[in-house]
Amino acid sequence: MENLALIDSFSEFKDDKLIDRVTLMAILEDVFRNALKKKYGSDDNFDIIINPDKGDMEIWRNRVVVADGEVEDPNSEISLTEARRIEPDFEVGEDVSEEVKLIQLGRRAILALRQNLISKIHEHDNTNLYKQFKDIIGDIYTAEVHHVRPKAVILVDDEGNEIVLPKEKQIPSDFFRKGDNVRGIIENVELKGNKPQIIMSRTSELFLEKLFEQEIPEVADGLITVKKVVRIPGEKAKVAVDSYDDRIDPVGACVGMKGSRIHGIVRELGNENIDVINYTANTQLYISRALSPAKVSSIKLNEENHRADVFLKLEEVSKAIGRGGHNIKLAGLLTGYELDVIREGNAAEDEDVELTEFSDEIDEWIISEFAKIGLDTARSVLNQDVNDLVRRTDLEEETILEVIRILKDEFED
Structure with a gap:
């Protein structure tokens, strides 16, 4: 029963992460062997049997029976008296396989083992994630808005991977709410510590x-x-x-x-x-x-x-x-x-000035009257007949003549 919490933990990782059976077993065996080395000084005579699908594991210690008082290497040899505590009919020279329970490693070692396991699996995930997104740099990718921050939008894809869309990589008119689907290209993958940061861009x-x-x-x-x-x-x-x-x-x-x-x-x-x-x-x-x-x-x-x-x-x-x-x-x-x-x-002929440039000398409503009939530059007004301007606008002849004087002064200067 003491194995269950640890077994549950790596079974949970297997379900949550895309780790194949062979890789998971290799990670688990490596973690347990490190724990055995710390406890016994060597892992040479230990067999580790792991079944991640069923969520169980066994550790067996293999030693040779020697006469009492002749044990030179406790990792490879066991005294006759100790062997007969396991089974009473053992004789000198026989091989003994004894199951090691996790509790024998000590609670502190079990906690360290669990942390090491978590660390190794995260390391594996991060390596795979880095490679996965490095291969699709420059491709269009879609993810869902998870959180909107002042300097970036945090997105999450279907596999739960976090993708960052920085403010400067967003189109100025972009406006996102939680749950929105966002398209962009994977522009870069940066390593922040051991964790890859995936950068999306919509401005590229x-x-x-x-x-x-x-x-x-x-x-x-x-x-x-x-x-x-x-x-x-x-x-x-x-x-x-x-x-x-x-x-x-x-x-x-x-x-x-x-x-x-x-x-x-x-x-x-x-x-x-x-x-x-x-x-x-x-x-x-x-x-x-x-x-x-x-x-x-x-x-x-x-x-x-x-x-x-x-x-x-x-x-x-x-x-x-x-x-x-x-x-x-x-x-x-x-x-x-x-x-x-x-x-x-x-x-000299092409030189022209927008009528709005004369707003200090000509009232805006007068400029607006000229604009209504498509005249928005100085030359466009000067090229018109005064009587025609009186007929086409709501302006008095006196006002039009004053405007023409101001415009002519500009070109004479």
């Missing part, structure tokens, strides 16, 4: 690439290749795709009819705006495509410094730069060139 470019593989059959089958992905997580991304089969339109296949194929990816990434473009080895054409939706007039390359002057018409400049400068930044990252936007044509 590789996550977006893997989503393309998962959601678009032609990418999964290798008919379409994702050449490069650049992202500003949660805001905007650009994906360059290519196909070696001329019959396949890689962009069309990735986007799908009315965006049906890419919609799921966009939703997964918190409505991140994804531009899919055709890859080309022609650098000028590649830069031009990368700056979509802007229409580029011409490009002057400096291949030595990896810089490019991009010439655009005035109305295309804001499209090329994009909200917050995201479009031009991502185009540069995608192509590997530092892009300088140059307004095309006569500088």
Whole structure:
């Protein structure tokens, strides 16, 4: 009965952890042999029989019977008198097998044995866990939110493994509750002491690439290749795709009819705006495509410094730069060139200023009136006929003339 608590403990480990029978028996035998060495100085003459399936074990001590007073090695020899206490018909020279009960090792040794057992099994689990997740770095993985902390979300998979999604690896719009399923890529496995820490990421470019593989059959089958992905997580991304089969339109296949194929990816990434473009080895054409939706007039390359002057018409400049400068930044990252936007044509003609820049001199409600009819820059107002402006807005002619004077002063300066 004294074995039961210990036996229960390793039976419990076998049920909870994915340890095969051979490995479990090897761990148990190693732990018990260490305990025997501490107690008897050697484990050479001990047999350990373990049956983890049934939850039982036996330890047998094997010795040779020698005459009384002639015992030289207590681990390999037993006196005739002591042997006959086990069985009365033993004779000198015979082999004696005596069962050793755990209680004979002492309670302190049993506690140490249990701790050693727990430690060895955890060590085995951690080694296997490290190898398991090291092999799937870069793969998409799904786990459930277990706990939300200020600096990280703690996830748990179906096998009870803990996965960390740090704050900086989350998309800014991500919001998780306990029990939510979360997808990301396994980005890294780090050893913290002896315990592996599994790191998930949703901001990695590789996550977006893997989503393309998962959601678009032609990418999964290798008919379409994702050449490069650049992202500003949660805001905007650009994906360059290519196909070696001329019959396949890689962009069309990735986007799908009315965006049906890419919609799921966009939703997964918190409505991140994804531009899919055709890859080309022609650098000028590649830069031009990368700056979509802007229409580029011409490009002057400096291949030595990896810089490019991009010439655009005035109305295309804001499209090329994009909200917050995201479009031009991502185009540069995608192509590997530092892009300088140059307004095309006569500088004096192209020079313009947003009407909102004049808010110190022109009331906001007046600026708003011009905006209602699509006039939001100084030149767009100056190019209009005064009488036409009076007719199209709720502004007095005197007010319009004053605005024109202010705007003209700006350009004269």
